[in-house]
Amino acid sequence: MAEDELTSLADHRRQRYAVHTVALDDGAVPGAASLFDTALTNGLLAIVEAEWPGETANARGFTKPASQLLTLIRDKIGSNRWIVTTLPAMPFPPDDRPTPIEVDLAVLEQAVTDTQSVRHGKAGGATTVPLDVVRALQELDFHDALSVLSDARIDQVELAEATAAAVEYDRVATYIELIGDEELARRADQASDALPFDPKERHDSAGIGLCPMCGHEALVISHVLEYGSEIGTCFACSHTVTEASVSEEEFSAMLRSHGHE
Ligand SMILES: [Zn+2]
Structure with a gap:
């Protein structure tokens, strides 16, 4: 793939992360499970492609789902505590230290498991996404490969389409299970x-x-x-x-x- 097109694929994933993260809001919206999955998958794809190029696809050439991307990151860093960036120390007060922004991979992994059962139409799954998970999803944005939430240009049509697709996914999943x-x-x-x-x-x-x-x-x-x-x-x-x-x-x-x- 040419350099400029790689950038557009990265842009595409960043934008999908931003749109779905914004649409997810506080996690208590219609289609929350699917919005979360799409936001997380695209955010992780953008980061993994930037940090470990070529490792976003599995052996058969398909892009990896969120669960496999989380496992890959844990294997790479050898821990559940993923420091996505370190904010530099402020000049004042003089003893201020750099602040690491840490995402707990286990929290995201558990959320993928919880939302998966809703996305597959099974009863007992989480229909809302807990606030600590929403925060972990938003904190991914501190990574250099994302950094899109603060000035994302997202129009109402994009948000409405993302929500409609997520609600449609959850509806059909429930129907298939039925x-x-x-x-x-x-x-x-x-x-x-x-x-x-x-x-x-x-x-x-x-x-x-x-x-x-x-x-x-x-x-x-x-x-x-x-x-x-x-x-x-x-x-x-x-x-x-x-x-x-x-x-x-x-x-x-x-x-x-x-x-x-
Ligand atoms: Zn079908």
Whole structure:
């Protein structure tokens, strides 16, 4: 990837961290579990890529989830106490010392576990994110690779889209858990019923694609974006894929098509 494009991918991740952290607010908002996961994942990706380049992807080339990024950081620093930066001592009073900003990796790890069960539609998970976790997420911003929260330019549309996507994720996860794997697979098998009956119209339709939410070939595609991302609604799990929800894939595909990856 070219240097300038690497910067844009980093910018993209920083912006996603900022938008989702701001949307998460005090942790007691709709879609909190998913907002937290997206904010944390993107924040950690930006930091890990800056500190340990090339280690954000797993052996199969996929970007690592938050849980694996936290494990990686612990292995690198050999502790749960992660000093993301040290603020210099103020000139006064004369005995002032530099202040380390420390993030507890165990707190973030526990929060990932707690919010994961909500994100997978299981009862008993945390629907709100505790304040100490929200603070740990915000403290990541002290790291040089982020430093975006204080002057982030985030408009209301971005915040609304992030919240809508998080609420949609939590809704569908609960629905998938309700109907179960067998019923999901049965519905996925019938997805082509949603295509036009007329053979020619059917041939001309955008067809069926892979649903990013349930993993079945059941996404009834309404249209395809410039760099190949498919927009539509899943016949099996009801998940709606919007332009906002595929912005990341579309962005990566754009970089690839320009030969930078
Ligand atoms: Zn689906």
